[in-house]
Amino acid sequence: MDKNDFQRDFDRLFDPRSIAFVGASNLPGKWGYVMPLSVIGGGYTGKLAMINPRESSVMGFPTYRSLLDVKHPVDLIVVTIPASGVLGVMRDAAAIGARNAVVVSSDFSEVGEEGAALERELAAFANEASITIMGPNTMGMYSSSSSLTALGAPVTPTPGQVGFVSQSGNLGVQLLAWGKRRGIGFSRFVGCGNAANTDITDYLEYLGKDPLTGVIALYLEGLKEGRRFLETARGISRNKPIVVLKGGRGAQGSKAAQSHSGAMAGELKLFEGMFEQAGVVEAESSEEFIDLVAAFDAVPRARGKRIAIMTMGGGWGVVAADSCDREGLELAELPATVIEELDGLLPRFWSRGNPVDLVGNLNRSNLFRTAEVLAACDEVDILVVMGALLSRQFFLKSLPLSVLRPFYNMIRYNIGKLPMYLITQYKGLGKAFMKTPGRSGSGSTGASGSSGSSGINPREVLKWTDAALISRMAAMVREYSKPIITVAMDQKEMSGAAKLQEHGIFVAHTPERAIKAAGKLARHGIFANRST
């Protein structure tokens, strides 16, 4: 589409010195209210101009009757008036030299031929005037460098390195919010809307060069220029991983996509071949999309597909190994020297193979030593640590329930035995505290020789605060520069999870999701290493 091929001013789109809101309103819930409030709330510090001919002020700012009345230069306009008036606004924008417009207004090509004609007219004029239109029918945008949050939903992304372009607004902002909860930071967000004269590939090209963007995330339904997308993506994906969620895959999905964005979703096989060629990582679901974005955002590049897995129970090891089969990962063969080293750290009957089953061992210091032995091993490209790295907070949080419930029920059903119960509990805790930190399972503490049953060591447990755990993990990432993935199925399980994301460790919610992400990290690593 050569007609869209004008010189764009994306720098001013993502870093505008001033913004004008056409259709600004004081009525809560209206787009003309939501957008300026979002910008003010996000902490944007540039100039704001409110355009509304029927109000004297909007949100405390005096209004202008029209764009033409604004005397300072306007870099970006945000349009929320009805469709029929948008072309006129573009004429005014051209007259005052504004080069970028976020057009939130809907009722264009998404609602039928009449709207489509209007949209074509709009695009033609904007191309002529060299105006980049984001939309129409967009949910807005975000740009970290200007603290610019112009979003149709109450989301304020955390600044970071992920650039996200979405061909669906509602899905896009929901994934933004979800990503924020997972600890993902964003550099830019773009809701393409109907993409009147600015395609997903235009934004992709910009993000490829954008120094603030290190990982690119795309929700993609259809492409107008497949070849250009392929070439652009291939040029970028070696250095900046591109993660894509493809909507409109099957027959029913394509039909839904057609009625949604008006775009033909195209042949799935064609897309998959293109992603493969371009080194684009495809997610199979919205959940995997967020997982992969978090993973690529956090971890260093994988050198290969050999994986080591630490597990607290055989069943999880089995399930994780199954996932390795599915994802094309190889369980690393641990060299004899590594097995020997682990013999010194783990209970007598540990699995002596990979997955490394810790047999319920609860000595955190040894768990960390085990993790380090595996991370240091040259045969291991990726390390997955399952449910082993519980911090002090986990124990403290579960303590009241484990202690109070028995106490309460002793009162209810065995009140006569309560005094002796309290005495023995007190003495038992004392004994536990007297133990010197050391190997678990050494059998030195009592009658039972069951593996991992020699009791917990409270002193050892209390040593591992969230901060200690995070700094130790972060040091491992720095030293070995390999993907390290932890698994926390319960939020209580790792209170520092969101912080680990910042420190280069990906926290997955289930073992299978950890392995799934590992598989994609490996494939991208192999692609990128081959290409460079």
Add this chain to the structure above:
Amino acid sequence: MDKNDFQRDFDRLFDPRSIAFVGASNLPGKWGYVMPLSVIGGGYTGKLAMINPRESSVMGFPTYRSLLDVKHPVDLIVVTIPASGVLGVMRDAAAIGARNAVVVSSDFSEVGEEGAALERELAAFANEASITIMGPNTMGMYSSSSSLTALGAPVTPTPGQVGFVSQSGNLGVQLLAWGKRRGIGFSRFVGCGNAANTDITDYLEYLGKDPLTGVIALYLEGLKEGRRFLETARGISRNKPIVVLKGGRGAQGSKAAQSHSGAMAGELKLFEGMFEQAGVVEAESSEEFIDLVAAFDAVPRARGKRIAIMTMGGGWGVVAADSCDREGLELAELPATVIEELDGLLPRFWSRGNPVDLVGNLNRSNLFRTAEVLAACDEVDILVVMGALLSRQFFLKSLPLSVLRPFYNMIRYNIGKLPMYLITQYKGLGKAFMKTPGRSGSGSTGASGSSGSSGINPREVLKWTDAALISRMAAMVREYSKPIITVAMDQKEMSGAAKLQEHGIFVAHTPERAIKAAGKLARHGIFANRST
């Protein structure tokens, strides 16, 4: 294995009048401490006997030197002493007429030939003495009817109708905890351990007849008697759905399973054929396992595979339709009468097809009317409602952030405009409250005609408390007796989610997971309807 075929006393296993702990201990963290504490904490009201020759009391209870010294009848013994002593304990158990033993002790067949020999000896004796052994190497059990929690982890399941048998202890108790967080109630839990003389099929048979159990969940690695499992499962699954997570699927997974439970995992194809024949629903991951258990626990049986989807944004509709393609579901054709009815409820440019795109409509009353129209439609077997049923709490929880942040930034960057800002905000809110509840998108409220942009109606929003929302949903389930699935991606999004589970509505965490569960519900419904 005919030798295991003695008359069992499962009723006393799950409802023991008394329990003896062999190896009871006062040292925190030891199995001999954890198990009686778990039982006391769970609120079990039967008699407890502590066996420990070296302590005078454990947890306030006077100890016995041996089982032989206990004078009252013992229905269940819990054994935590080292492996070498367990056979002797069984002899004592036989002598006093105890018929059930939970053997937590490890170092049996899972650690090599020596342990395996010991385990065979144990099994032979137990068979002779008609003692059911759960274990050895088990993490314990749970039974709702006796408030009996004998688990090696601080989990107290909520009573309910799900019977869960696991061939992995650690995985089992973690899934129990996860299930509890999702609002799933359990009738029984069994950690099989090494299954010396009691197989997963024995428990399955019992749960099939158990009046407290309505849904059966299995984590399965291997089977000793495939044919018996198949026939038992087929006899049950019509009336009680059986959900299975199969560990040891691929080459690496099978190898891990072998070193874990010692059992050969067997051919995957064989298992899949068996599940298919028996109407057993297979989950592809631990996450889907919990989803499916929650779904079958909550919703009525599906009549077929025709699905209707309500969505707040086109993108989510596309993604959901894609999932329908994958899961073999058909998007129901909505009859003209239904389309007409919806025309009266939804904004002008709604999709007029399935998925039903609500185009950002925020009028909750109309959303409920839309859901009811779809649930009432004979062409619809399953209804999925995505991100539309937000209660008052959602708005109240996001309010402070949406209000305080702009206020804070007005002070920082536009303090001069603050008074007027406050005045216009106040006036705007007043206007919003004056609106009469009605159709959204009618264009009566201002300049912008963008769909869904006519502002929210606070009065309408505040009407929908969690309680109102739940009672309305529950009424729909009662009236139409169809699976209704809602999607809540954010915990904030549906504060009443765990309660919805109790009221017969399955709450999924993503659209894809909702559709995946719907696919399995449809397949089981079709199987069960054909078989009866």
